[in-house]
Amino acid sequence: MSAPRSARLLTLLDELHRRRRPVQGAVLATRLGISLRTLYRDIDTLRAQGAEIDGEPGIGYLLRAGHLLPAMMFSAEELEAVVLGTRWVAAQGDAQLAVAAQAALDRIVTVLPPALRLQVETSGLFAPQWGTRPAEPWVATLRQAIRDGHRVRLQYADAEQRTSERVIWPFAMAFLADKRLLAAWCELRQGYRHFRADRVLALDDLGQPYPRPRHDLLRDWQQALRTSSVTADRS
CATH class of the missing domain: 1.10.10.10 (Winged helix-like DNA-binding domain superfamily/Winged helix DNA-binding domain)
Incomplete structure (x- = not known):
């Protein structure tokens, strides 16, 4: 068929x-x-x-170069993915990201033809906030630093509650159901480290670009993951 x-x-x-x-x-x-x-x-x-x-x-x-996809050109599965994805972000992201996710979905819905708009508005796919931990107040700042490629100074507490001050190059963040994980190059340890956002005590975007392109850091970090040479920071 x-x-x-x-x-x-x-x-x-x-x-x-x-x-x-x-x-x-x-x-x-x-x-x-x-x-x-x-x-x-x-x-x-x-x-x-x-x-x-x-x-x-x-x-x-x-x-022609620069042409954007017509807004109505979505399959049923693609629309469901958009709806579920934006609802998940609204449930799991920080407040600014949640607002942006809803605004994006609203913008898409307004330009859909009636049949597809009804499909979105009556979708039975949800991402409820049951049991989720609220995002830390500095998550939005971290996202901005990743976007801008800026060095960040943070106060961090490890699993034993020992604190340290770090200057890091944040380049990726994972949004899990109960925590946010940050991947960064740590100037103190001279290596890639993973930090839990809920263990960050204070954070300051230094407004200084880190010296390597973010895509280079991502590539090298992914290679390090394949060789199991990156661990959560414990010191």
Whole structure:
């Protein structure tokens, strides 16, 4: 059985997004498992919905750079993922992130066609806050520091309640059901360390960029994880 037309249109748009040069209609039709006539109709439909697709039969098609996906182009599963994801963030994130998640969902809903809007508004997928620990007050500051690539000074208490002052380069954070974990390069230990946000006693964004790009830190940290050379900080 062929895929629903909305899903097929999304797949076609994804195919065009991945191309940097015009692609023949026959190639697209084969990829989607449809006839050329159906492909031409789908191209016309996408154009009518605002997709800026250059080309014509016999020449090939190219989606203009910078084009955004039409807001209504979601499959049922994708909409459920969006709803559940934003509701989970609203339940597990800090206050600012929760507000942003709800605002993002509201923005999506306002531009959906009626049938899809109803699907979101009547979704039975929830992420309740039962038993979750409120986010620490400095989580928003940590997120900003990660985004900006800034060095951070923090006062930290280990499992034995011994305190220390650290300057770290935060580059990743994990939001778990009962805690927030921070991954960072620690200047004191000269290595990658994991810190629990609930053990942070005080935190100050120094406003100073750390000396390496965040994507380099992420890459090296992931490599260190594969070799089990990163542990939670205990000292």
